[in-house]
Every structure is written in C-alpha cells, then in structure tokens.
Amino acid sequence: MSTDTPPSTDLRLVVGYDGSPPANRALDAAVRLLQGRAGAIEVVYVAHVPSMAALSAAAVSELETGFDDIERELRTTAGEQLRDRGERWGFERRQGQIPEELVAAAKDVSAAHPGATVVIVVGSSSLVAHRVVGSVAVSLARHSPVPLVVVP
Numbered sequence: 001m002s003t004d005t006p007p008s009t010d011l012r013l014v015v016g017y018d019g020s021p022p023a024n025r026a027l028d029a030a031v032r033l034l035q036g037r038a039g040a041i042e043v044v045y046v047a048h049v050p051s052m053a054a055l056s057a058a059a060v061s062e063l064e065t066g067f068d069d070i071e072r073e074l075r076t077t078a079g080e081q082l083r084d085r086g087e088r089w090g091f092e093r094r095q096g097q098i099p100e101e102l103v104a105a106a107k108d109v110s111a112a113h114p115g116a117t118v119v120i121v122v123g124s125s126s127l128v129a130h131r132v133v134g135s136v137a138v139s140l141a142r143h144s145p146v147p148l149v150v151v152p
Helices: 019-032 055-079 098-112 127-133 138-145
Strands: 012-018 039-047 090-096 117-123 150-151
Touching: 012 098, 019 039, 019 150, 039 055, 039 098, 039 127, 039 150, 055 090, 055 138, 090 098, 098 117, 098 138, 117 138, 138 150
Parallel strands: 012 039, 012 117, 039 090, 117 150
Antiparallel strands: none
C-alpha cells in the first residue's frame, strides 16, 4: 500500500447558471467540489428563445438587449458568489437549447484543457416543471459526454 499522494487532477466545472435558487445551489456546490483542487469554474448562462423564426428583426433586437441586461446581472451575482475564487472562474453567455449548450461548453473546456476532468454541475428543477416540460438535468443525464452533478 502506497502512502504517496495521487497526482493533482485539473478539475474544470461547467455550471449552468440562471440566477435561480437551484442554480445558486449548483454554484455553491461547484465551489465546494473545487476546494483544495487545481482547476476552475466556468459559469454558463444560456439565453434561450424557443423560436426566433416567427419574430421580427426589431423583436429579436429587443430580446438581445434584454439578454445583455440579464447577462450583466448574472455576471455580477455570480461574481459576488465567487468573489473569493480569484482567477479560478469565468463567465460566458451562450444562446440555444440549455442542455445542448452546456454540453457544447463542456466540450469546449475539454478541448482547451486536454487531460482535465470536466464535469457539468446543474441544480435540479422542481417536480412540477419536470413533469410539464422535462428538465435540463434529465436531458443532460441522458446525453452528457462528461460526468454530471445534479444538486438538489
């Protein structure tokens, strides 16, 4: 039996974040997962519009402005929650379907950090929302190419 410490693994956590209580719990869990480990947290806000095909150019422009405002608010909120993390976190906005964009973000992080362990961290949705429209966590559990942590 060896008493050597195993090599430190670079841990990259992709956190789905929309400012909701489940997303805040996911971000808190990511901070706890990263404690004492090498790595970083990538906070990902996915701006989602169900169908932009039926919208006018003016409506799309107004939505983009709204998304910009939301992004600034979420970046500030996440920054406050992560203020003690230093340079070990980043924030990005993506647009599209939430599960697909979180998977794409995880693939991008994997490509940028070969050899790192990449994990997606999301908060769980309410049972009512899951029954009505499904949940991001359930979709990710079915399709994520990287480990997934769902925070209750």
